[in-house]
Amino acid sequence: MAERKLGLALSGGGFRAAFFHLGVLAQMAEQGLLRSVEVVSTVSGGSIVGALYYLHVKRLLESKTDQEITNRDYLDIVARIEIDFLKVVQRNIRMRTFINPLKNLKMCLPWYSRSDRIGELYDEYIYRRVLDPNRTTPVEMRELKIIPRGGKADFHPKKDNAGRSAKVPIILINATTLNTGHNWRFEASHMGEPKRDGRVEAETDKNMRLRRAKSYSDIVKVQQNIELGLAVAASACVPAIFPPLAISGLYGKGSEKIRVQLVDGGVHDNQGVQGLVDPDEIECTHLVISDASGQLQDDDDPATGAPTVIQRANDILMERVRQEELSRSLDDKTRGVALMHLRKGLAARAVSWNEPDGNPAGTDKRERNPRAPSEAFGVTQQVQDLLSRVRTDLDSFSDIEAYSLMLDGYKMSKPELKQFEDFRGRPSAGPADTEAPRPGWVFLAVGPWMDESRPPHAGYLEHLDVAREKFFKIFRLSWPIAITTFVVVSAILAGLWFSYDEEFKALLAREVTIGALLLIAALFALGYVAPKLGRAFKVLRFIRTPAQVVAQFFGLLLLAVGGPWLIALHLAIFDFLFLRNGRIEKLGPPPG
Numbered sequence: 223m224a225e226r227k228l229g230l231a232l233s234g235g236g237f238r239a240a241f242f243h244l245g246v247l248a249q250m251a252e253q254g255l256l257r258s259v260e261v262v263s264t265v266s267g268g269s270i271v272g273a274l275y276y277l278h279v280k281r282l283l284e285s286k287t288d289q290e291i292t293n294r295d296y297l298d299i300v301a302r303i304e305i306d307f308l309k310v311v312q313r314n315i316r317m318r319t320f321i322n323p324l325k326n327l328k329m330c331l332p333w334y335s336r337s338d339r340i341g342e343l344y345d346e347y348i349y350r351r352v353l354d355p356n357r358t359t360p361v362e363m364r365e366l367k368i369i370p371r372g373g374k375a376d377f378h379p380k381k382d383n384a385g386r387s388a389k390v391p392i393i394l395i396n397a398t399t400l401n402t403g404h405n406w407r408f409e410a411s412h413m414g415e416p417k418r419d420g421r422v423e424a425e426t427d428k429n430m431r432l433r434r435a436k437s438y439s440d441i442v443k444v445q446q447n448i449e450l451g452l453a454v455a456a457s458a459c460v461p462a463i464f465p466p467l468a469i470s471g472l473y474g475k476g477s478e479k480i481r482v483q484l485v486d487g488g489v490h491d492n493q494g495v496q497g498l499v500d501p502d503e504i505e506c507t508h509l510v511i512s513d514a515s516g517q518l519q520d521d522d523d524p525a526t527g528a529p530t531v532i533q534r535a536n537d538i539l540m541e542r543v544r545q546e547e548l549s550r551s552l553d554d555k556t557r558g559v560a561l562m563h564l565r566k567g568l569a570a571r572a573v574s575w576n577e578p579d580g581n582p583a584g585t586d587k588r589e590r591n592p593r594a595p596s597e598a599f600g601v602t603q604q605v606q607d608l609l610s611r612v613r614t615d616l617d618s619f620s621d622i623e624a625y626s627l628m629l630d631g632y633k634m635s636k637p638e639l640k641q642f643e644d645f646r647g648r649p650s651a652g653p654a655d656t657e658a659p660r661p662g663w664v665f666l667a668v669g670p671w672m673d674e675s676r677p678p679h680a681g682y683l684e685h686l687d688v689a690r691e692k693f694f695k696i697f698r699l700s701w702p703i704a705i706t707t708f709v710v711v712s713a714i715l716a717g718l719w720f721s722y723d724e725e726f727k728a729l730l731a732r733e734v735t736i737g738a739l740l741l742i743a744a745l746f747a748l749g750y751v752a753p754k755l756g757r758a759f760k761v762l763r764f765i766r767t768p769a770q771v772v773a774q775f776f777g778l779l780l781l782a783v784g785g786p787w788l789i790a791l792h793l794a795i796f797d798f799l800f801l802r803n804g805r806i807e808k809l810g811p812p813p814g
Contacts, residue, residue: 229498229506234266234488236614239514245631263497341455366410396487408453567596608686620804628665670812
């Protein structure tokens, strides 16, 4: 009988997904399952927290022998991450991407972008201090290779995990290649597009494949030391929000040179499931799928403007891909699957048609009902629905938002993971080790407001409702702050206006409009028209990069000069107020 292998997939979905995944990790640690995980496949937000978890596991496995490791060690890892990760998120990494003036100017260069910068911040704030609190150099992908204490020097999880109680997992950080449309994986040993030789791929996929070398030592030197932060940045490189992350010099030469451009792994597989069942990796027989990705929401009156239709159509396409990927996993009777997702336990609304008299044929009903409602795992339908609408962003998350997502993943996964109880009772686990006491999870503090047996709390529901917004959240949470800000800004603008004499204001109104229009036209020509001509006519291709650099330079110059001040002001005032209003104690006494 083939050995049973457990794999963990952590989906994309920004920090929303990361916090939900932490709740699932906490439940897996309690049930003694983390030590059995052999593959961790991550995407986007899942990659951010998945790489952090992997570094902690690496340190554990290299510091203790297999016989010394207990489930308590994994509980301690998750308990530490739940605190440390929230602290980092509340520093607002997305905004800090633009707080350094010199880095802002550097972004106008063609080989450096916001994606590179946020990768540096991931390394500085999240990863390097796990391996060494005093470390000043970035963590490289090839450093992730785990040689367990007491194991042989050439240890490889695929062939050497058998017989170990604490498995040595491999990590697959998934991105998407714009060049080919294929999945790109960063691993501790190599990177590139995985081999896909299935019948369907052989018949339908005729795009080139960017093959993987056996190790980082076998590729061009400039890419041998690629950093973990950059790999995660590529995996979380949301199109149109972050520019693609480029890998140069790895393929082709001269006129045949291929510059790899990587975007968010969710474009190809936002659940990360494929890596768990790929025969080229460790093919898992049992899957834990933590899916906190954005799911398509109903829209009674969709907007019909071109940008919104394009966005809605893309969302429909991504939802279709998600459903197909999950259906394939759930329908595979040869594998055990535990699936957690943010709309689990919710029913779909069924709307009746209008009869000839114009009245509905019946009242709205519910269909496609789940096996059990969300109340079965201790979360009301209203709260579960609100959590499914939380923004998928990389900004600050308040305690209320983060704890709610973690507790949701923790509660939801408990009954789902019961099917894997036999992974807990392996003889090598040690006496009573599977019953290690639960740590005092910090996220349990939000439990009284989330408890389905208690009446809903208006203040708590308001926080979750505002959590869907990307901007101006503090103004929706606090009218006094909104009114005060409006008055102060209005006073400042009025003061600036009245500080100029009438002659200058007349000149401003007459001259600046024409100059602004000319500047906009010039930037449009450089940043939009020229690149299109460069793509249409190869002889003009040389125009493309200079034009983009010039157009980008003006924007980044303004950002470099004024941006850091505005960002510092936002972090010091509005972000601070948002986080303070999002503390648990702001909700008052627990409902009951």
